[in-house]
Amino acid sequence: MSLLQFTGKSIYCAAADIHIDPWQPVDRAIITHAHSDHARSGCKHYLAHRESEPILRLRLGADISLQTVEYNEPIFINGVKITLHPAGHIIGSAQIRVEHKGDVWVASGDYKLEDDKFCMPFESVRCNTFITESTFGLPIYKWKPQQEVFSEIEEWISLNKSNGKTSILMGYSLGKMQRILHNLNLPDEPIYAHGAIYTVNETLRKAGYNLPELTLVTKEMDKKLFQKSLVVAPPSADNTPWLKKFTPYSIGYCSGWMAVRGAKNRRAIDRGFILSDHADWNELNKAVKECGAESVFVTHGSTDVFSKWLNENGITAAEVSTMYGSTEEKDQEQFQENV
Numbered sequence: 001m002s003l004l005q006f007t008g009k010s011i012y013c014a015a016a017d018i019h020i021d022p023w024q025p026v027d028r029a030i031i032t033h034a035h036s037d038h039a040r041s042g043c044k045h046y047l048a049h050r051e052s053e054p055i056l057r058l059r060l061g062a063d064i065s066l067q068t069v070e071y072n073e074p075i076f077i078n079g080v081k082i083t084l085h086p087a088g089h090i091i092g093s094a095q096i097r098v099e100h101k102g103d104v105w106v107a108s109g110d111y112k113l114e115d116d117k118f119c120m121p122f123e124s125v126r127c128n129t130f131i132t133e134s135t136f137g138l139p140i141y142k143w144k145p146q147q148e149v150f151s152e153i154e155e156w157i158s159l160n161k162s163n164g165k166t167s168i169l170m171g172y173s174l175g176k177m178q179r180i181l182h183n184l185n186l187p188d189e190p191i192y193a194h195g196a197i198y199t200v201n202e203t204l205r206k207a208g209y210n211l212p213e214l215t216l217v218t219k220e221m222d223k224k225l226f227q228k229s230l231v232v233a234p235p236s237a238d239n240t241p242w243l244k245k246f247t248p249y250s251i252g253y254c255s256g257w258m259a260v261r262g263a264k265n266r267r268a269i270d271r272g273f274i275l276s277d278h279a280d281w282n283e284l285n286k287a288v289k290e291c292g293a294e295s296v297f298v299t300h301g302s303t304d305v306f307s308k309w310l311n312e313n314g315i316t317a318a319e320v321s322t323m324y325g326s327t328e329e330k331d332q333e334q335f336q337e338n339v
């Protein structure tokens with residue numbers, strides 16, 4: 001029997017009786033990171049990296065049963081050694097390394113290789129079998145260094161200001177927005193935020209992370225306040241009446257999907273910034289090569305293309321069907337005006 005199996009509700013380790021990122025409720029779950037397609041409610045016990053705790057409690061409930069560990073801190077269950085290693089994807093994100101009788105598997109969750117200066121950078125972990133995502137597993141996806149993108153965003157903000165417009169910057173509330181807010185050179189004036197971003201930002205600020213303080217946008221606020229300012233919002237705010245109070249405005253949208261022309265055109269946005277918290281084509285290949293695995297399973301994204309490519313290049317690879325990738329980077333965050 002394989003050390004890890006794909007059971008239809010999780011990535012399951014029978015020897016330790018524990019499930020990685022289950023999409024159905026189980027007794028014992030290990031969570032790679034706090035995005036909603038990987039961290040789901042209803043499990044009896046959770047194990048995750050220490051830095052995931054504030055967001056997991058925010059999203060799954062303050063009273064969940066949660067054990068946390070540091071990176072590289074081993075847990076032993078029935079002779080199975082489990083360690084978490086940095087995935088470089090979002091705060092607290094981890095690859096799960098499982099070792100039993102000399103066999104080593106690593107389940108990556110989601111990852112990127114570029115150091116975003118906010119979360120712990122990706123660490124390559126040697127293994128026999130690697131379970132990888134492939135959200136951007138096509139050769140057309142090649143990211144620029146993030147500093148170039150941040151400079152583009154800064155220029156766009158100051159251009160809007162000189163044109164008398166409010167800059168509405170959209171990006172996923174967990175991960176993307178902290179990466180941006182932590183790295184941008186922001187003007188020394190209030191930054192206004194939609195509730196979805198405000199809540200995540202405040203939760204992490206209270207936990208001690210270096211993020212700017214945001215001002216929550218409320219219905220009562222005078223529209224004049226927002227003139228020429230910066231407003232941060234989740235992608236789901238696109239095409240909603242919530243935007244009216246910021247008129248005149250320009251919308252900038254940060255996502256890996258902005259690399260595809262159609263993704264921008266389908267939205268009411270002015271500028272697309274190509275910025276992803278997932279590995280691009282070269283990073284996926286590098287990660288697979290450096291872990292040294294002789295076999296690879298591809299869980300979500302361009303699974304068919306990427307697994308075919310690996311097979312043609314001497315690595316035994318197969319696609320597996322999971323529920324990952326169903327929300328993040330697809331902008332399925334629910335939009336609520338006053339969250």
Ligand SMILES: [Zn+2]
Nearest residue numbers: 033035110328
């Ligand atoms: Zn994710």
Ligand SMILES: [Zn+2]
Nearest residue numbers: 109110324325
């Ligand atoms: Zn994912």
